[in-house]
Amino acid sequence: MEVPYMGRILWVDLTRGTVQEESLPASFYAQQLSGLGLAVGQLLDRIPRNADPLGPENVLAFVSGLLTGCGSLFTGRWTVAGKSPLTGGWGDANCGGNFAPAIKRCGYDGLFFSGVSPHPVYLRVAHGRAALHDARDVWGRDTLTSERMLIEQNGGTGVRVACIGPAGEKQSLIAGVANDRGRMAARAGLGAVMGAKRLKAVVLAGARRIRAHDPDAVKALSRACIETLRFDPPFMNGMMMAYTGTLMRLLPVQMAMDGMLYKLMLDKFGTASMNQLMVEIGDTPIKNWKGSNEDFDRNRSANLSPEVFARPVVAKYHCHACPLGCGGVMAENSPYPGGHKPEYETVMSLGGLLLNDDAESIFKLNDMFNRAGMDTISAGGTIAFAMECYEQGLLSRADLDGLELTWGNSMAIIALAAKIIAREGVGDLLADGAKRAAAQIGRGADALAMHAGGQELGMHDGRYDPGFALHYSAEPTPGRHTIGSQMYYEMFRLWKKIETLPDVDRFYTKGRKYEWSPERAAAAAACSRFMNILNASGACLFGALLGLDRLPLFEWLNAASGWQRAPAEYMDIGDRIQTMKQVFNLRQGLDPRSFKASARALGHPPPTAGANEGRQVDLERMRSDYWRALGWDPETGRPEPDKLERLGLTT
Amino acid sequence: MAYRITDMCVGCGMCIKVCPTTAISGKPRKRHRVIDNACIDCGACGRICPHHAVLDAIGRKCVRIRRRASHWPRPLIDYARCVDCRACIDACPVDCLAVAFTQDTDDRRARPMLARPSDCIACHFCALECPADAVTMKPPSQMTVQEKFMMDGRFQE
Numbered sequence: 001m002e003v004p005y006m007g008r009i010l011w012v013d014l015t016r017g018t019v020q021e022e023s024l025p026a027s028f029y030a031q032q033l034s035g036l037g038l039a040v041g042q043l044l045d046r047i048p049r050n051a052d053p054l055g056p057e058n059v060l061a062f063v064s065g066l067l068t069g070c071g072s073l074f075t076g077r078w079t080v081a082g083k084s085p086l087t088g089g090w091g092d093a094n095c096g097g098n099f100a101p102a103i104k105r106c107g108y109d110g111l112f113f114s115g116v117s118p119h120p121v122y123l124r125v126a127h128g129r130a131a132l133h134d135a136r137d138v139w140g141r142d143t144l145t146s147e148r149m150l151i152e153q154n155g156g157t158g159v160r161v162a163c164i165g166p167a168g169e170k171q172s173l174i175a176g177v178a179n180d181r182g183r184m185a186a187r188a189g190l191g192a193v194m195g196a197k198r199l200k201a202v203v204l205a206g207a208r209r210i211r212a213h214d215p216d217a218v219k220a221l222s223r224a225c226i227e228t229l230r231f232d233p234p235f236m237n238g239m240m241m242a243y244t245g246t247l248m249r250l251l252p253v254q255m256a257m258d259g260m261l262y263k264l265m266l267d268k269f270g271t272a273s274m275n276q277l278m279v280e281i282g283d284t285p286i287k288n289w290k291g292s293n294e295d296f297d298r299n300r301s302a303n304l305s306p307e308v309f310a311r312p313v314v315a316k317y318h319c320h321a322c323p324l325g326c327g328g329v330m331a332e333n334s335p336y337p338g339g340h341k342p343e344y345e346t347v348m349s350l351g352g353l354l355l356n357d358d359a360e361s362i363f364k365l366n367d368m369f370n371r372a373g374m375d376t377i378s379a380g381g382t383i384a385f386a387m388e389c390y391e392q393g394l395l396s397r398a399d400l401d402g403l404e405l406t407w408g409n410s411m412a413i414i415a416l417a418a419k420i421i422a423r424e425g426v427g428d429l430l431a432d433g434a435k436r437a438a439a440q441i442g443r444g445a446d447a448l449a450m451h452a453g454g455q456e457l458g459m460h461d462g463r464y465d466p467g468f469a470l471h472y473s474a475e476p477t478p479g480r481h482t483i484g485s486q487m488y489y490e491m492f493r494l495w496k497k498i499e500t501l502p503d504v505d506r507f508y509t510k511g512r513k514y515e516w517s518p519e520r521a522a523a524a525a526a527c528s529r530f531m532n533i534l535n536a537s538g539a540c541l542f543g544a545l546l547g548l549d550r551l552p553l554f555e556w557l558n559a560a561s562g563w564q565r566a567p568a569e570y571m572d573i574g575d576r577i578q579t580m581k582q583v584f585n586l587r588q589g590l591d592p593r594s595f596k597a598s599a600r601a602l603g604h605p606p607p608t609a610g611a612n613e614g615r616q617v618d619l620e621r622m623r624s625d626y627w628r629a630l631g632w633d634p635e636t637g638r639p640e641p642d643k644l645e646r647l648g649l650t651t
Numbered sequence: 652m653a654y655r656i657t658d659m660c661v662g663c664g665m666c667i668k669v670c671p672t673t674a675i676s677g678k679p680r681k682r683h684r685v686i687d688n689a690c691i692d693c694g695a696c697g698r699i700c701p702h703h704a705v706l707d708a709i710g711r712k713c714v715r716i717r718r719r720a721s722h723w724p725r726p727l728i729d730y731a732r733c734v735d736c737r738a739c740i741d742a743c744p745v746d747c748l749a750v751a752f753t754q755d756t757d758d759r760r761a762r763p764m765l766a767r768p769s770d771c772i773a774c775h776f777c778a779l780e781c782p783a784d785a786v787t788m789k790p791p792s793q794m795t796v797q798e799k800f801m802m803d804g805r806f807q808e
Contacts, residue, residue: 207744315752
């Protein structure tokens, strides 16, 4: 029987410079899928308690998805996982690009790195042979240059590279891992783990076929999915989106978000399509989360309109197996040839969050952080923190090495970004994220750092959609905007496949969104479980946002693997992965309650103006209901003993 | 699963030259061997062997196809079906496909095309993995003039 997984993983001991293959039984994949499930299944027991995330005990995993390369769509994401140095708990980050199929084409489902190398190395896997090579000549170079050099050194064609930049090498805790000219697995600071291990890059040249149990069935599902994506009416522009956002803010009634609408936006402008829309609705945090859309009105946000970011783009960028193509490759004659255009999160964390409406500076910063291999969300959040510290006098101009770090001063932002990347002067203080910088500054600076468990928050406001606040604060991986929210639940349309899950109304009054009910907790738990399946399959959130009736994920999984499972059975696997991540955190001595997002982001005190005026999030209540829905203790977040027993886990 | 070379082999070295993963070893005029671990079942050795000395992964004897005079099938991309997902580019073991940017400024896309036709080893991987079924394999000797144009990536008028 053909299976979509390769059945083998590669262990690399960087201290001794040895590589070793391990075969995994089919039962492992049946229980965990691949991707995130594979990583958490292997690392849970391999990373010892209280391991130093930057030390030799931490294990770094690069895993591919179960569906990657099977002929399914939206399934080209790879995941990097390990113990996060930023939160001290489970860390995973995923990324598109072209690396996911390369892992499987080399004959492995995952590459696992333990130990610390005595000098900079990179792993090269080519046609059945894996070995570590000296990386001293690429050490210190930026991600784009390193990638180009490594491709040239390894034959020039058919080579796929994931690497870190100077930020990861300097062990900045907000560093990520880059692939395909600056696409980034950014969150959780795993670039720093790679830097601490002195692993500059992973270079893969494999050409194995990835098979599926029933390739014709997989492709038939893909063709049907492509047909639904062909719908493309020609009517959108950026300013129209801004007015749509204003209208949605003013209307007392809200329409449940539909994936097709989002698809149209992504298709035309990529994630940048949300730039003005989200500011106007009130979903974008402004001015380090204390401002509102009134501080960043349509006239200002117009400078960051989707069209501005479409201008230098020569062609849409598609990750592996993506029919949509939300990225953009910048033209050779633009200032940043061959780079990627800034995404929504980047634009807003370096734009609205800093009251910066200078698009040129955002292009520049995007390029700087992509080259450095740094998480733009965390970098933006940290700079916003520094700005407010300067405003409140906690950081003086001398502390900032003479930078006039006022809101929206784009030149000062660029200068500070360069310092953070190089870890010079004040940059050294800020390179490890807002939480650690606040601890060093003291004098109440912690109240100004917008984070959850150390992870800077994504650019979606929990005071607009309380689901974001919940998932920022209650997940084993805090501060992520990519796990769940009430809007995501509306778009996933999980109830179409799993009848026990609550349906949502097509139209509802605004106030309803802020009414909490046990149904909402069940929906949030379903989002978390579902995202684990998605990450284990290697699939993309944006694909899932089309709705499960349009993206046949469960059908693909059955056709590719030959299993005959109901969607609810897959949700059990997602639940298992979710609990394993929580158990990992508990074993590392973390209190799940400590991941609560900063008070301001939860509406304490409530905003006094703008779209979210007076909104507060009753997190305690939401969180305990959510934890109960997952079978965890509602007070402490520890999985209940009977649940652990059922899953065969111990804390 | 891997290909095998039988004792019909005369050690001419044609397969070593064509193998994309350097999975075949052997001295000239001695019987060659396939390294199991590196073989990707692309079948190029079987197609090129003049002595029919190669057995495929399930033990069938491979049939030689003349590579000269364009008898090896090459990918022909139907751009009406193609969704630019790059699965074919990532599937190709010899990296003979690449993206080409369309010139239309209203619809800026990076479309796959056969950039290095002479590198193609007719492995069919691109056609097998294409989620949109947009790739068909056809020997250039049997293609129409329009199809040849399309194969060369001249998909715009």
